[in-house]
Amino acid sequence: MSEARKRIIQKILLMGNPNVGKSAVFSRLTGARVVISNYPGTTVEFMQGYMKLGEQRPVVIDVPGVYSLEPTSRAEEVAIEMLDQGDVIINVVDATNLERNLYLTLQLLQRQIPVIVALNMWDDTRHKGITIDVKKLEQIFGVPVVTTCGLTGEGIKQLVERLPQAHAPKKAPCSAQKCWDEIGIIIAQVQKLTHRHHTWLERLEDLSIQPLGGLVLAAAVVFLSFSLIRFLGEGLINNFFNPFFENIWLPLLYRFSAVLGGKGLLHYVLIGESINGQIDFGVAFGLLTTGLYVPLAMVLPYIFSFYLVLGLWEDLGYLPRFAVLTDNLMHRIGLHGYAVIPMILGLGCNVPGALATRLLEGRREKFIAATLMAVAIPCMAQIAMIVGLVGARGGQYLGIVFGTLFLLLVFKGILLNKLLKGRSPEILTEIPPYRLPQVRAVCKKLSLRVVGFLKEALPYVLLGILFVNILQALKIIDALAAVFSPVLQNIWGLPKEAISALIVGFLRKDVAIGMLGPLELSTKQLVIGSTILAVYFPCIATFTVLLKELGPKDMLKSAVLMLITAVIVGGLLNLILPF
Amino acid sequence: MPIDLTKIKPGASGTVVSLQGGRGFTLRLTNLGIRPGVKITKLNAHFWRGPITVRLGRANLALGFGMASKIMVELDTKNE
Ligand SMILES: Nc1nc2c(ncn2[C@@H]2O[C@H](COP(=O)(O)OP(=O)(O)OP(=O)(O)O)[C@@H](O)[C@H]2O)c(=O)[nH]1
Numbered sequence: 001m002s003e004a005r006k007r008i009i010q011k012i013l014l015m016g017n018p019n020v021g022k023s024a025v026f027s028r029l030t031g032a033r034v035v036i037s038n039y040p041g042t043t044v045e046f047m048q049g050y051m052k053l054g055e056q057r058p059v060v061i062d063v064p065g066v067y068s069l070e071p072t073s074r075a076e077e078v079a080i081e082m083l084d085q086g087d088v089i090i091n092v093v094d095a096t097n098l099e100r101n102l103y104l105t106l107q108l109l110q111r112q113i114p115v116i117v118a119l120n121m122w123d124d125t126r127h128k129g130i131t132i133d134v135k136k137l138e139q140i141f142g143v144p145v146v147t148t149c150g151l152t153g154e155g156i157k158q159l160v161e162r163l164p165q166a167h168a169p170k171k172a173p174c175s176a177q178k179c180w181d182e183i184g185i186i187i188a189q190v191q192k193l194t195h196r197h198h199t200w201l202e203r204l205e206d207l208s209i210q211p212l213g214g215l216v217l218a219a220a221v222v223f224l225s226f227s228l229i230r231f232l233g234e235g236l237i238n239n240f241f242n243p244f245f246e247n248i249w250l251p252l253l254y255r256f257s258a259v260l261g262g263k264g265l266l267h268y269v270l271i272g273e274s275i276n277g278q279i280d281f282g283v284a285f286g287l288l289t290t291g292l293y294v295p296l297a298m299v300l301p302y303i304f305s306f307y308l309v310l311g312l313w314e315d316l317g318y319l320p321r322f323a324v325l326t327d328n329l330m331h332r333i334g335l336h337g338y339a340v341i342p343m344i345l346g347l348g349c350n351v352p353g354a355l356a357t358r359l360l361e362g363r364r365e366k367f368i369a370a371t372l373m374a375v376a377i378p379c380m381a382q383i384a385m386i387v388g389l390v391g392a393r394g395g396q397y398l399g400i401v402f403g404t405l406f407l408l409l410v411f412k413g414i415l416l417n418k419l420l421k422g423r424s425p426e427i428l429t430e431i432p433p434y435r436l437p438q439v440r441a442v443c444k445k446l447s448l449r450v451v452g453f454l455k456e457a458l459p460y461v462l463l464g465i466l467f468v469n470i471l472q473a474l475k476i477i478d479a480l481a482a483v484f485s486p487v488l489q490n491i492w493g494l495p496k497e498a499i500s501a502l503i504v505g506f507l508r509k510d511v512a513i514g515m516l517g518p519l520e521l522s523t524k525q526l527v528i529g530s531t532i533l534a535v536y537f538p539c540i541a542t543f544t545v546l547l548k549e550l551g552p553k554d555m556l557k558s559a560v561l562m563l564i565t566a567v568i569v570g571g572l573l574n575l576i577l578p579f
Numbered sequence: 580m581p582i583d584l585t586k587i588k589p590g591a592s593g594t595v596v597s598l599q600g601g602r603g604f605t606l607r608l609t610n611l612g613i614r615p616g617v618k619i620t621k622l623n624a625h626f627w628r629g630p631i632t633v634r635l636g637r638a639n640l641a642l643g644f645g646m647a648s649k650i651m652v653e654l655d656t657k658n659e
Pocket of ligand 1: 016017018019020021022023024025035036037038039040041042043044064065120121122123124148149150151152314315435441
């Protein structure tokens with residue numbers, strides 16, 4: 001033991017099956033704020049944080065979940081390769097699913113590296129009628145076993161205290177069958193199950209994956225979610241953000257404008273164009289006017305309400321069930337049901353959506369999922385702007401924009417599925433139990449995402465606006481407009497000035513759509529412009545992630561597909577829209 | 580007589596006797612706890628050869644129709 005004390009621990013790995021609470025434990029150990037959700041595969045990136053351990057500050061790594069040390073996918077392979085780098089492994093185990101979890105534990109105990117077991121979800125064992133003899137388990141394994149609750153932080157202190165006692169018993173390797181037999185014997189010794197009645201949450205679990213009842217419920221969930229997002233988003237805009245900008249911010253700006261003398265370069269950059277001395281937040285395009293109004297008053301309320309609603313479903317554990325129910329439909333577009341999760345995340349922001357395509361098995365699925373998302377899944381920032389701008393002309397036009405995008409998703413999916421060699425693999429997933437979302441956990445995740453949005457979006461939005469102002473001042477926009485006017489005017493029926501929106505769209509889609517505002521477009525042009533901006537290319541943040549995930553070759557293919565799609569879809573809309 | 584998982588009724592339970600697939604397939608299922616000897620209950624079968632949901636111990640799983648057809652199950656006598 002004294003020898004163990006002296007050992008310097010520099011790198012701690014958290015390893016365990018998917019969805020056992022590794023991220024929750026990670027966040028407790030390090031204080032780092034990470035996304036924690038109730039479905040397997042929430043963590044697709046390696047998360048790093050530092051914890052306090054006596055005098056030392058070792059790094060803790062939250063490794064994506066694996067079921068065993070024999071990889072079944074590239075993502076698992078990467079996770080398992082991490083193993084050799086750690087000084088200690090905290091093996092996080094779901095105490096309510098002990099038998100399955102112990103397979104990985106046994107494999108870890110055969111390695112050279114010290115292990116400590118965290119028996120997580122300990123709070124859940126009580127109401128599930130599971131009793132586990134922890135002392136006995138500790139004896140059998142010969143390593144410390146600590147009961148924890150990632151949600152409340154119970155047991156984390158003991159985990160840290162006993163961390164230096166972790167050690168490597170170097171068990172003899174066993175064949176899969178032998179290991180499972182051994183686990184069977186261990187379970188018989190340490191675990192007792194008492195029968196108890198089904199809770200209402202479990203009844204709901206059963207209902208929500210029933211073929212018919214489940215689909216009806218899913219339709220209700222989707223409808224309810226979008227209604228709630230719209231209601232909350234609009235409510236926040238009308239009752240809070242708009243009044244703030246109109247009544248408090250605007251008067252300040254008028255004074256500031258007067259101080260600046262009402263014109264000049266600085267006035268142009270900061271306040272933008274004022275018409276007859278009037279400042280219109282949608283038209284001015286200065287950093288302090290449109291630059292703040294778009295991200296804060298138009299987009300933020302929707303980001304907030306979207307992530308609030310999403311967070312509730314995530315924490316409840318609804319997403320994997322939705323995946324099972326949509327499996328059939330997703331196969332038609334070359335994917336399986338679980339691919340619906342990256343898509344849903346993409347509705348918030350395409351970046352985490354693109355990262356989540358790592359959940360999918362092969363190159364084919366990743367390519368299809370990424371391409372479809374980039375083309376047909378607008379992010380919430382974009383949706384908010386479209387709702388704001390196009391919605392002002394009438395709800396039916398929103399229907400046209402989003403309906404077009406949906407049809408595009410379906411057609412392009414069917415097409416890719418037909419054209420690309422191979423078939424979509426089948427779904428295989430655990431369906432976690434429902435857990436009632438905890439207010440604190442939901443708020444924490446929401447604030448993490450909202451702050452993330454502000455940090456990501458604000459600089460880019462301001463940069464984007466500055467960028468167009470400069471291009472405009474240097475007359476570069478005019479030159480580009482002349483070059484691209486054939487496509488813009490003849491195929492899409494847009495004024496050539498719309499080129500500036502397309503340029504800014506590479507940086508931020510929300511600003512880009514905002515730029516259609518001052519162009520005084522007809523409703524038809526606005527509908528076409530918004531649709532094209534959603535389709536033609538991902539924003540730079542998404543592009544960077546996609547490039548990394550797909551590799552240059554597939555990204556190039558995907559990008560060509562996007563551009564072609566944009567030309568065709570814009571052209572078709574221009575031909576067929578009757579108004 | 581063992582029959583494959585797609586052919587048993589929702590609600591019926593039995594014991595897995597064998598997995599009729601390659602190494603990778605067997606490994607993935609085994610990792611999730613589906614292996615010879617374990618008790619399994621079929622919960623639902625979705626339309627048009629859609630996914631099958633099963634319960635193993637206290638865990639629920641979903642798997643594709645094709646995978647389910649490679650899992651051979653000996654039904655419990657009380658189901659017959
Ligand atoms: N009741 C209970 N729930 C927990 C506990 N720890 C985590 N959870 C919940 O379990 C779910 C999964 O937690 P995560 O921390 O995301 O799990 P993970 O192992 O990191 O999952 P992956 O990233 O998918 O590998 C979340 O809904 C958590 O809120 C616990 O000790 N008790």
